Amino acid sequence: MTALALESVSKTFPSGTVAVDALDLSVSDGEVMVLLGPSGCGKSTILRMVAGLEDPTDGLIRFDGEIANRWSPRERRVAMAFQDFALYPHMSVRGNLGFPLKLARQSPETVSERVADLAAALGVADTLERRPGQLSGGQKQRVAMGRAIIREPRVFLLDEPLSNLDSALRQGLRAEISSLVRSIGVTTIYVTHDQTEALTMADRVAILRDGRIEQLSTPHGAYRAPESLFVAAFLGTPRMNLLWATVYAYLDDRLLLDLGHQHVALPWSDPRVRDLVRYHGEQVIVGLRAEAVTPVGADHAGALRGIVRYAEHLGHETIAYLDVGGMAAGLDELTGTGHEAVMPVESSLRRWWRSRRDGPAEQAPDPEPVAEADPGRHEQQVAEFALRLPPYAAPKVGEIVAMHADLSQLHVFDRNGRRINTRGALSR
Ligand SMILES: Nc1ncnc2c1ncn2[C@@H]1O[C@H](COP(=O)(O)OP(=O)(O)O)[C@@H](O)[C@H]1O
Ligand SMILES: [Mg+2]
Known part of the structure; x- marks a missing residue:
């Protein structure tokens, strides 16, 4: 089933910049869709429109088939993670994970149950009483992701979450994120300019250039039969x-x-x-x-x-x-x-x-x-x-x-x- 659909969505900023140009994209339930493209091609603008932080100039955004253009970010129930997966340093892992549920006024029993379930899925069940300062880098990242998705978002949006990290850490976390979103089954849009991340993480990848999709396919399909010179040159090292x-x-x-x-x-x-x-x-x-x-x-x-x-x-x-x-x-x-x-x-x-x-x-x-x-x-x-x-x-x-x-x-x-x-x- 289609969890999210963008239909002929455009975004022109008041400056005249066309950041997104008549984009059609649909993401299936539980799918990991990667948006790949060079800086400035409109990736973040697409995510912000999905999240409801930015209004499209044109086109429709649907969640589960329903037109959502006028929905507030809260009504959309999306979770968004940015580059810094910051945690509250003074709170335990349990406190960090449960915080969004507390804000949503869930009962203490529900909070405790959901935190326990998610911590088990994240592999951090034995760290619940620790503070973030006592966690490894990978554990911190998992807890931060857990906090983002504990409210069971319709769609999980990640905007270049690994781009500030060194390459060894990046490689480990890329695998972690990939297996985590799949084990939880959350529909995910992952934005990156890094073709290796895209090829390794995506169910399907949309390769973007100047606010348009150059090719939408499986990573394997795009690598094997690039539809354009741009895609051919963008995917693969050394360059084709x-x-x-x-x-x-x-x-x-x-x-x-x-x-x-x-x-x-x-x-x-x-x-x-x-x-x-x-x-x-x-x-x-x-x-x-x-x-x-x-x-x-x-x-x-x-x-x-x-x-x-x-x-x-x-x-x-x-x-x-x-x-x-x-x-x-x-x-x-x-x-x-x-x-x-x-x-x-x-x-x-x-x-x-x-x-x-x-x-x-x-x-x-x-x-x-x-x-x-x-x-x-x-x-x-x-x-x-x-x-x-x-x-x-x-x-x-x-x-x-x-x-x-x-x-x-x-x-x-x-x-x-x-x-x-x-x-x-x-x-x-
Ligand atoms: N708030 C804004 N006002 C004007 N132009 C913007 C704004 N946000 C982004 N842009 C422009 O829109 C284009 C796409 O930006 P962005 O979506 O951030 O690209 P990416 O995330 O792929 O690097 C760029 O040319 C950028 O300069
Ligand atoms: Mg961006």
Whole structure:
């Protein structure tokens, strides 16, 4: 059942800022919905409208099917938790947990019963007589969450609750919150700009950009088949490799995605080719995540080649960043409209690349900035292609690496950043 629905909800502030733009979103009973997006995309404004702290300029908000736009925050029975999960320091855990019920004039028996039940669910039953100062960080957080939800809210709203914490604590608490809201079964909207939190905690995730939903799906669905370049670039570390490519359709043979100095070929039998032939002669954006490519021997047929520019040693893995002779397709290129994407002037690096790509390893020259003379043009950047390697791999700068790309994990976007291969293998 739908616990909460936003129907074409907009919020324009008096300053003229459109914080939320005709948003449709429904959250099922007991679901954990994560709103993910960069700072300023409207996440907090959405939560505040749900809580009744802010009126929508337009649209309807429904709780359990009933229109709630005119309901007071109290009538909505939502609980909201912010960054600081502050507890009353002079009260025991029992006092902290029971406080909202006391305020609501519940009988002492009811308070005591509900506190005992919730403390057991939170795993803090043995700390009821302690003060917050005598609790661990995780226990404090659990008690604070318990206090927020003890009145059994219709919806539990969390606005970036972990963003001020260090990463070890964040990881632990993310798992705690996730299992806690599920064990209690409370409908939850969790706001974050952290894609790892979103991917690990959500039943469904709404990825927001400029007050609109770019994609609404399971975390797995958004990661596996991003509907837009924005989603593709936002989810996953290292960031998806995104390169400009020109489409060449040879009717009797294959479809080539030309990256500039090498290409990716799709066989005519690939279902995505049907959608891609329309782009013959045009530029598109090709996306391959680091895990979609694996290093292979130099003589591997159809391998992509890259020159190692630098490597990051992350302990559990090493990420090599390669120059594959292609141009980076970032989001900057998509913000302006009507711009022609220009192929860059060839730099000495490009020329060197062309001459060396099949030859023995040799130190590459430093990359040069490319074609900046005309300020009206987009700045073109040489793509840094991320490749996952085992933990202790030590790729040498300038070394040439051959890679096999798993084309079932290839994403293609048009110049407006919309996914092209929607009928392709991935979305089936
Ligand atoms: N009270 C306000 N008055 C004017 N503009 C606001 C107000 N609150 C938020 N905004 C603007 O609305 C947009 C969305 O803000 P917000 O919902 O806080 O984003 P997020 O939580 O995703 O960072 C931003 O451009 C922000 O500056
Ligand atoms: Mg915010």
